[in-house]
Amino acid sequence: DECSSNPCGSQGSCTNRLGSYECNCNTGYTFDGTTCSDYNECSASSNPCGSNSVCTNSVGSYICSCQNGYVRSGSSCVQDTDECSNSALNNCASDAVCTNHVGSFSCACKTGFVGNGVTCTDVNECEKSSCVTNAECINTPGSYHCQCLTGYVDINSLCADLNECGSPDTNTCADSAECTNTAGSYTCTCADGFEGDGFVCDQSKLCMPNNRVHLYCDIFMRSLSKPWG
Ligand SMILES: [Ca+2]
Numbered sequence: 050d051e052c053s054s055n056p057c058g059s060q061g062s063c064t065n066r067l068g069s070y071e072c073n074c075n076t077g078y079t080f081d082g083t084t085c086s087d088y089n090e091c092s093a094s095s096n097p098c099g100s101n102s103v104c105t106n107s108v109g110s111y112i113c114s115c116q117n118g119y120v121r122s123g124s125s126c127v128q129d130t131d132e133c134s135n136s137a138l139n140n141c142a143s144d145a146v147c148t149n150h151v152g153s154f155s156c157a158c159k160t161g162f163v164g165n166g167v168t169c170t171d172v173n174e175c176e177k178s179s180c181v182t183n184a185e186c187i188n189t190p191g192s193y194h195c196q197c198l199t200g201y202v203d204i205n206s207l208c209a210d211l212n213e214c215g216s217p218d219t220n221t222c223a224d225s226a227e228c229t230n231t232a233g234s235y236t237c238t239c240a241d242g243f244e245g246d247g248f249v250c251d252q253s254k255l256c257m258p259n260n261r262v263h264l265y266c267d268i269f270m271r272s273l274s275k276p277w278g
């Protein structure tokens with residue numbers, strides 16, 4: 050009984066015959082006269098992978114891949130053009146993403162835009178999005194941002210009133226005017242003895258050199274020498 054020495058190997062079953070034996074090999078293996086060895090499917094007269102493909106033999110099986118310039122579509126290899134690689138080959142909008150498919154392509158609007166991919170329109174997020182109090186929404190192509198209103202400053206993503214009176218750099222009150230901070234702005238008021246709109250304050254006529262006898266002006270002129278030098 051030749052089968053007792055397992056001549057067919059691990060990939061086949063052995064049948065004892067009179068003075069001989071027979072190997073019944075597993076799929077992917079063939080009887081080479083002695084044992085069950087790998088069968089090279091790729092050596093068959095017709096490519097088992099089909100047209101436009103490359104067959105690569107492996108132990109007990111084989112692998113199919115597509116030739117250069119071809120892509121897999123189901124179980125066959127077909128020629129495809131990457132329409133996305135050339136804007137002349139697709140009609141996607143400039144604000145869209147082009148995706149290549151076998152035999153076709155598709156367009157989808159980028160984030161922040163709406164449309165069918167061929168036409169994409171900016172979403173005006175400011176119609177819905179709510180910025181914090183005292184901020185305005187600025188719509189931009191594909192996005193938006195929030196910006197504190199004039200007179201407010203961004204502090205921890207909130208818009209807080211700017212105290213313009215805290216620094217001469219942030220107000221244009223006249224030197225002889227009093228600055229008063231308000232929500233979102235400030236006011237300037239000419240000091241006593243001065244006349245004007247707060248931004249330009251002229252010395253009151255009361256205090257002109259030829260008119261200094263006025264009691265009020267006298268008090269005022271004395272006070273001037275301290276805070277305003
Ligand atoms: Ca394509």
Ligand SMILES: [Ca+2]
Nearest residue numbers: 172189191192
């Ligand atoms: Ca937008």
Ligand SMILES: [Ca+2]
Nearest residue numbers: 211231233234
């Ligand atoms: Ca203010």
